Amino acid sequence: MEEIGELHLVMFPWLAFGHMIPYLDLSKLLAQKGHKISFVSTPRNIDRLPNLSSLIQFVKLPLPHVDNLPDNAECTIDLPIDQVKYLKIAFDGLEEALVKFLQDSSPDWVIHDFAPYWLAPTASKLNISTAHFSAFAPPALGFLGPIQELKGVDMVRTKPEDCTVKPKWVTFESSVAFRLYEILQVFDHTMVEVDDNVSDIFRTGVVLENVDLVIVRGCSDFEPEWLKLFEELYKKPVIPVGQLSPSTFDSDDGNSAKDDAWKESKDWLDRQTRGSVVFVGFGSEVKLTQDQLSAIALGIELSGLPFFFVLKTRRGETDDEGIELPKGFQEQTKDRGVVFTSWAPQLKILSHDSVGGYFFHSGWGSVVEAVQFEKPLILLTFVADQGLNARVLEETKMGYSIPRNEVDGSFTSDAWQVYRDKIKEIKDIFCDSAKQDFYLDNLLQHLQAHKRNN
Structure with a gap:
């Protein structure tokens, strides 16, 4: 060359x-x-x-x-x-x-x-x-x-x-x-x-x-x-x-708060069964409505699965319309789940052996990260190009979209289905x-x- x-x-x-x-x-x-x-x-x-x-x-x-x-x-x-x-x-x-x-x-x-x-x-x-x-x-x-x-x-x-x-x-x-x-x-x-x-x-x-x-x-x-x-x-x-x-994890540059957050996360993940945890996170751009959060929380609760939920409750310092988990949710699920409302090391969480699926917004950067670690994809779209990405993932059998009302996008708790084999195949192309x-x-x-x- x-x-x-x-x-x-x-x-x-x-x-x-x-x-x-x-x-x-x-x-x-x-x-x-x-x-x-x-x-x-x-x-x-x-x-x-x-x-x-x-x-x-x-x-x-x-x-x-x-x-x-x-x-x-x-x-x-x-x-x-x-x-x-x-x-x-x-x-x-x-x-x-x-x-x-x-x-x-x-x-x-x-x-x-x-x-x-x-x-x-x-x-x-x-x-x-x-x-x-x-x-x-x-x-x-x-x-x-x-x-x-x-x-x-x-x-x-x-x-x-x-x-x-x-x-x-x-x-x-x-x-x-x-x-x-x-x-x-x-x-x-x-x-x-x-x-x-x-x-x-x-x-x-x-x-x-x-x-x-x-x-x-x-x-x-x-x-x-x-x-x-x-x-x-x-x-x-x-x-x-x-x-x-990504070929390496992001360095936290000696940030003790981030180091502590990852240690706490890893200690919990280490105690879970391999492939049992659903990682739930909708990225930095998405703020759920209260109805959406309540439906997601109910779905998590009814699934009976261990979960790691990174939740954005506000969008910017001027956002005065905060959202909250349903009353009693954390008490009901405390023995099998973690809820993070601040920074969480997404790439490190996805890489952990206990994580068996990723429930997320289908942002393409997160798709690539999940494929790298062969995590099945469960999709719930919200903004920008996420819907178009979801069609690609559905078409190629890489992901499963939560059923929703076609007009208003509302959804209820539903089956947690994942596609595994296709992710392993696509990893060889992406990574x-x-x-x-x-x-x-x-x-x-x-x-x-x-x-x-x-």
Whole structure:
């Protein structure tokens, strides 16, 4: 393979941990291959990222003040979902500081997320190449459609019901589409402009139109038809970079509170029978409603299984609508379960032999982590691309979705069913280190060959 000279790559993710973490994972892998990486975000977000690498330069850009955005809110997890629109306005205000950094540092590439729709044209004027790295799984990105559809030109999807069927540009067999209750939860936050705030879907369309390259978190062995579709939709190179499965546990950097939390967790897990525990957790972005939490708690109680439940009771410091477990739940289940309402070491819990299944939201980062440790998947979707991910997992027999009302998404306690054999098969695709290295080298070859300042 042709030798690749050192590249300077600027990474600029959206202000959500489901985006920042895959950007950080990719940054580490590229830095380990000898390239200079500048990871750009806001101060509080960088300080909260796990397992920071000394090989990476972390660039802190202060988030501009915006009316109605609470103090210290720098990430989606800091806010109720209806306030995230103010975070997007503040994010757009980073443009001047970021451009100043690019002028001073003259990188070869800026690899950025869907949100900075203003970035690629400016970078081009500075003779800097741009790439969009999508944190979404390829089927979720492909479902969104061609650039004209994303930008609202000749749209074929104008109402939520239009998103519940396979789109016309997907010409191969696929069940990937939203359930009505799934798209109703996100339609107004992602598909349409709200209060003069540029929609997520429009941002994505402009980004895909203007970048030089598209990088996707995926692999040709698992989703070849979707990767081929991207080339047709975007009319530019699309490079898969593998699943970025974690190879080591996050370091807690001497954080005694986190160390104590893991010791307590491990002591309890060590006492459980192998493969008996259901790990229940719905990620940093999801806050359950009180009715949803009550139904989940009842299902856990009726299952009779040991469980480890990581529960988010509030979303950000300004969220004054807390939720609570049903009265008596913890007393009734204290001999067979643990409930964590603070930080918990997810990767370490998933790796433990006593964990026999993962009941979660189907976020793709968590999918990859669970597959690495061959944990069967039980799915309960809530926001963003989770519904589309669930269709992929159902279609490939990797996961089982809890039955729900198709219109309002309500659910009751139901059977705890899991798929095991398929997870072991898929692990060989998701977690093969040689294949991951191949994808990285292929990306680097392309970045070297097609940078603007060759």
